[in-house]
Amino acid sequence: MSGSSRPNSSAAQAATRRALLDSGADVFAEVGFHNATTREICRRANANVAAINYHFGDKTGLYSEVLAEQSRVARERFPSTDGLTANAAPAEQLRVFIRSFLQRVLSPDLHARHGRIMAREMVEPTAALDRLVSEAIRPDAERLTAIMRRLLGPKTPAATLRLCGMSVVGQILFYCHCQPVIQRLFPDQPADAARIDELAQHITGFSLAGVQNYRTPVAPRRAQR
């Protein structure tokens, strides 16, 4: 009753599951879903070749689970409202949004292979993507749109909000999706994962300035003439 009625088998099962989720995340991040072999995943988890089928049904079952868990963990560890008060200024909201997003996709921490797997999912969507979009990505997109609306005013056309949101996300994901090129272009530059704050700072400033492009050129600002 105290939670240890079957301490060993249950624990062993959970440990194997855990190990498979971890090695699966690693292998999927390294070589992608199709190139990943169940043998390699099991080998790294010190598990039998049949373990994946036993615990997750099949390879795609493990993959879905890995993806879902990573998405969940990433959003828990790096919430996009971290440290924000309810009525924080939209510029501050944007800064936090950008930094947490960068952290999620670039953090080299245990479960933050998230970025690579997500990048692969973009390029070669699996059945898991639909769920991911509806459960994780769409909420983020809506939050970003809301921030944009506060920055640009409630009457800003939806299309404009959307374009600005995409410009922000595009800047962020570039560091995730194009790592191989960045490394080849600037081999001496420190890894982007180590410059998250710097990148967040830049993207925030760039974007806040960028959206000004859509400020209604109202009456004021005589200086501009």
Place this chain on the structure above:
Amino acid sequence: MSGSSRPNSSAAQAATRRALLDSGADVFAEVGFHNATTREICRRANANVAAINYHFGDKTGLYSEVLAEQSRVARERFPSTDGLTANAAPAEQLRVFIRSFLQRVLSPDLHARHGRIMAREMVEPTAALDRLVSEAIRPDAERLTAIMRRLLGPKTPAATLRLCGMSVVGQILFYCHCQPVIQRLFPDQPADAARIDELAQHITGFSLAGVQNYRTPVAPRRAQR
């Protein structure tokens, strides 16, 4: 056309090569390098299953060739200096750069599956990427840096130019790398490939405003008048 009874001549050989490059581009763009089967590529090219090995050594040989050709063709068709006079204003240079870049990666034209294949190459680099970076990507990156330098002044730190360049490219590639998510988030929106001008317009405006963030806020304030 000449007197050869069979088209077994080198013309036929060249035609097969050509057909393989075309069908290879299609298949690689559709399903990626690893999921592509040589049989399917040969089938579409009306060629023998051994044709790829015969003409390109092996599957990766065909792939490299496809990639290199696409890169070359894309830059020929959509040069990043299209219609520019030598001393065009940097803002105009940026606009042209962005539009031609978008055209290269989004245009659904014959050989402009380029975007999808490049996106795959980012996520899962093959040996072909090194060559691509040095021959095609680095020149583009340097051109973009040069434009940024003209926009921000010759004394702007290289790191700043680089960050701004990445912000521009990130915005562009987002529409290429994240299509599957964009389609799921906004199923009713017209395909991005049909809105290239609109996107180019937005990204240019957003970026020109964005880089203002780095204008030395010194005296020039007045100089603008």
Place this chain on the structure above:
Amino acid sequence: MSGSSRPNSSAAQAATRRALLDSGADVFAEVGFHNATTREICRRANANVAAINYHFGDKTGLYSEVLAEQSRVARERFPSTDGLTANAAPAEQLRVFIRSFLQRVLSPDLHARHGRIMAREMVEPTAALDRLVSEAIRPDAERLTAIMRRLLGPKTPAATLRLCGMSVVGQILFYCHCQPVIQRLFPDQPADAARIDELAQHITGFSLAGVQNYRTPVAPRRAQR
């Protein structure tokens, strides 16, 4: 029923055994020995996956047991001398023999999946067949031979008795072994299991007439008058 708090006693053990024999009979009859999976059998018996190995050693152990029990039960429920007086006429004995045989192999009752399993055993004998032949089939065969002898006279050659016996059994088993074809040939006909009496009637009449072929055509010709 007694004071044991858990049904973990030998009664529970016996119940699991029983359940495994039942579900095993079902599954073996449905899909055959090789296609049957121990997991499915255990699942239907609400038993552990290791239960078969625990109770019967291995899968073949359960199978043998199922076969032996079915054979025994089938012969108990449908004895080939049902309702016969010791000195019944041989034609009557044959009728009863045929009907009880049909019942054993066609009756859809609880344990009378017997027919399907036996049919499989004929086509793909397992080690269990030897025992089955010596314990169940040979006695039946001898009884049938005895009936034939009474029908055809004590001097009838053994080979003739044997042939006639096989003709009888062949007619019976046809309805068991060839169900799939019968159903496809005559889809509208009622299931043979529902026409046992009709079939018994036919086979008996046909066979009694058939064996007449071996009546010594000697003097008796006249004696028949």
Place this chain on the structure above:
Amino acid sequence: MSGSSRPNSSAAQAATRRALLDSGADVFAEVGFHNATTREICRRANANVAAINYHFGDKTGLYSEVLAEQSRVARERFPSTDGLTANAAPAEQLRVFIRSFLQRVLSPDLHARHGRIMAREMVEPTAALDRLVSEAIRPDAERLTAIMRRLLGPKTPAATLRLCGMSVVGQILFYCHCQPVIQRLFPDQPADAARIDELAQHITGFSLAGVQNYRTPVAPRRAQR
């Protein structure tokens, strides 16, 4: 043009196909479809493990082909009208029908593993059975019914014709389906395949007498009284 344009590759292909059909027939007859392994079939055919997939798509493709070919060859070699004149007496037609049927299912010749495979198909039908029934079995069944009609008169109920036909076929198939039991019951008896004529003789006589059971007990035949 003379049929040898590509003598070698074509011939090699055909030889491999042929060898696979032969070894497939053997293995399927020996252990059944499900127990047969493609590896074993290919090994016996001196072919690669991928040969079955290459030539027949998959395992079931080979199986269907084997079944169809056997059925065709068996009916060609042992036609059920062998040596019959158009207006042969029905008793003679029945004799020939029975003997050719026995030959098809018992003949140990190269391709006459037919019987065993058919027996398995009865017990555990595969998708191939439907085609077999409509193309081969049904025509036989109809021919047998026609013979019965001639034996018993045109007014005989269809149900009677059907029952008598089944009695005939049941007697025949018994020697095919129940070999394992026959061998165990009468180990000293010569193999049934060597007694085809004897068996045909018996079954014909038994059945001709058997169907008399359904002769309308018309006026004539005073002697019977």
Place this chain on the structure above:
DNA sequence: AATGAATGAGCCTTCATTCAT
């Protein structure tokens, strides 16, 4: 030069069985 039949390594999956608890 060009073919296509054949190859064999390797993949995912299934399943009866075991063994620590």
Place this chain on the structure above:
DNA sequence: GATGAATGAAGGCTCATTCAT
């Protein structure tokens, strides 16, 4: 006594590649 997580052998199938022609 009974469990169920774990095992590992084996199966069908795919695919890039080769080689005799």
